C-alpha cells in the first residue's frame with residue numbers, strides 16, 4: 292500500500308514538473324552545453340522535440356503516460372550510461388546511431404546536455420525547418 | 432556474433448584491418464561487436480536468426496583518394512566491401528550487407544555540399560550529405576530552390592537515389608535517380624571514373640547534360656554493384672512561387688478508371704505535383720460489415736461497393752491534387768483540372784483547399800488547415816526534410832514491397848483482388864490489399880501499391896510470418912507481371928529472379944559485366960541479385 296502511495300506521489304510530482312516544463316523553458320544554454328545541444332538538435336530533435344506528433348515524443352508519452360516528460364530534453368531522470376546505451380543500440384523502432392554519425396566525443400557532450408540541470412539547458416533545440424524558416428524571414 | 436569475411440581466417444582479417452588503418456587512420460575502422468551493432472538492420476525480419484546478414488567491420492574514408500585506397504586494400508585481401516552513404520535504408524536492409532562478413536565502407540564522413548547553383552538549378556554533393564544538410568545549404572544562402580526529399584530527412588540524395596527512392600513534388604523530381612545528373616565512381620580496381628560531361632576535362636556542364644557521348648553506364652550503379660559512388664549531381668526545382676491544393680471525389684467504384692486517366696493526363700502534362708488517392712469509405716473500416724465486404728475473397732463487385740458507399744452517404748474515391756508554380760498558373764491548372772474531371776464524371780465534386788505563397792511559414796508547415804481529412808504530408812510535399820513520418824512505423828519496424836503496376840484503374844482493381852486473396856494465407860497481418868487500397872503515383876509514370884508487414888525484435892514467430900508473406904507476395908505479383916522496385920538484401924535474389932525474360936538474359940548480362948570488372952566480388956557481391964564468378968561457384 293505504502294509503495295503505491297509513494298509511487299503515486301512521485302508520479303504526481305513528475306507530472307507537475309512535466310506540465311511546468313513541456314515547451315515552456317526559454318533562455319540561453321550554458322556555453323559548455325552548446326555542443327551537446329547541437330548534437331541533440333541534429334540527431335534527436337527530429338523525433339524527440341516537444342511536439343506530440345513526433346515519433347519519439349509520441350512513443351514516450353504513450354510509454355510513461357505523462358509520468359515523466361514526453362520530450363527528452365525536459366527529462367531530469369536520464370543517466371549518461373543509459374542514454375549512451377540507447378543511442379548505440381537503438382530501442383524499438385528507434386534505430387542505433389553509428390560512430391560516423393555521432394562520435395564518442397559528441398555522445399559524451401550529448402549526455403552532458405541531457406543530464407545537466409534544467410536551468411542550464413536553456414530553450415529546447417529547434418527543428419531545422421523552424422530555424423531555416425526564421426532565417427529566411429529575417430533575410431527578407 | 433562476430434563474423435569473418437569469406438575465405439579469410441582471423442590472422443588474415445587482422446592483417447587486412449591493419450592495412451585499412453594505414454589508409455584511414457586508427458580511429459576510422461571498427462570491428463568490435465559493440466561497434467558493429469549499429470551496422471545491423473534494426474528493421475530486419477530475420478533479426479537474431481541464421482539468415483540475418485552481418486558485416487565484420489566498418490571503415491570510414493575521408494575522401495575519394497581514401498575510397499580508392501580502401502578498394503585496393505580490399506582487392507588485395509579479396510574482401511567484399513558494402514558501400515553506404517548515410518546508411519538509413521530502413522525497410523530495405525538498413526546498413527547491412529548482402530554477404531556475411533562484408534566490410535561496410537561508410538561514406539558518412541564525406542559530407543560536403545560541393546556546389547549549389549541557383550541560376551542553373553543543380554547541386555553536386557558527396558555521399559554523406561543528408562537531405563537535412565542539403566536543405567540547410569540552400570536555406571542558409573537564401574537560394575530560390577526547392578528540394579525533393581523522401582519522408583526521412585536523414586537519408587541522402589546519393590544513397591536514396593542509388594536505391595531509386597522517391598519523393599513528393601513535381602513528376603520529374605520525384606524519381607530521385609531520374610533527377611540525378613552526373614556521377615563520380617570508384618571502380619572495383621580503385622580507378623576513379625566520371626560519367627557524362629564529367630568525363631570531358633574542362634567541361635562546365637557535368638550537372639546539366641547527363642549523357643556526354645557514347646553509352647551512359649550510370650544506371651549500373653543504382654541497385655547494382657559495379658562501383659562506389661563518391662559524387663553525384665542532382666537537378667533541383669526552382670522554388671515555386673505558389674502552392675495550391677484541392678480535393679476531387681467521384682461517387683462510384685468504376686469511376687476510378689476515368690479518374691485515373693484524367694490524373695495521368697494532368698501529371699504527364701506537368702500540371703500537378705504528387706497526388707494522394709484515397710477512399711472516403713475507409714472512414715468506415717471499423718464497421719465489421721464494411722471490413723468483411725472490402726476483404727471478401729474474390730473481390731467486390733461494382734454494385735456491392737456502390738451500395739456500401741450509398742449507405743454510408745460517401746463517394747467511393749477521392750484524389751487530392753497539389754499544384755506548384757506561379758500563383759496564376761496554379762489557379763488556372765486547378766480550375767482546368769476541376770472542369771475537366773467534373774465535366775466527364777457524373778456526380779464528381781471538387782473542393783478548393785489551402786493555398787499560399789512559398790516559402791511556407793512555420794504555421795503553414797506545422798498546421799495544415801484543409802477543409803477535409805487530408806492525407807497530404809505538408810513538409811514532404813514542399814521539399815522540407817523531417818522525420819515526422821517516422822510515426823507511421825509500427826512495432827519495431829517494417830519491410831517494404833511496392834509492386835509496380837500499370838497506371839490504370841482496372842489494373843488497380845485486379846491487384847486489390849489478386850494480392851488480397853493471396854495474402855489471406857497470412858491472416859494475422861493487416862489487409863494491405865483490399866477493395867479500398869489505392870495506388871501511389873510516386874515514380875513519374877507508374878503506380879505502386881504498399882505491402883509493409885511489421886517486425887518485432889522479440890517475436891520470431893511474427894517475423895517469420897512477415898518474412899514468408901513477403902516472399903509469397905513477390906512470387907504471386909510476378910505471376911501477374913507486377914515487379915518489386917527495390918528490395919532488402921535478403922530478398923534481392925528472389926526479386927531479381929522474377930525479371931527473367933529470355934532465360935534470365937538480363938541477369939546473365941550483368942553477370943558477364945561483373946565477371947569482367949569484379950570477378951572477386953570486391954563491391955557488394957549479390958546486390959541487385961548480381962553475383963560474380965567467385966560466389967556463383
Ligand SMILES: Cc1cc2nc3c(=O)[nH]c(=O)nc-3n(C[C@H](O)[C@H](O)[C@H](O)COP(=O)(O)OP(=O)(O)OC[C@H]3O[C@@H](n4cnc5c(N)ncnc54)[C@H](O)[C@@H]3O)c2cc1C
Nearest residue numbers: 515516517518519520581582586587590591596597659660
Ligand atoms: C517511415 C519510413 C518512410 C520512408 N519513406 C521513404 C520515402 O518517402 N522515399 C524513399 O525513397 N524511401 C523511403 N524510406 C526508405 C529509406 O528510409 C530511404 O529510402 C532512405 O533514404 C534510404 O537510406 P539512405 O538514403 O541513407 O541510403 P543508404 O542506406 O546510404 O544507401 C542505400 C543503399 O544504396 C547503396 N549505396 C549507398 N551509397 C552508395 C554509394 N556511394 N555507392 C554505391 N552504392 C551505394 C547501398 O547498397 C546502400 O545499402 C522510408 C523508410 C521508412 C522507415
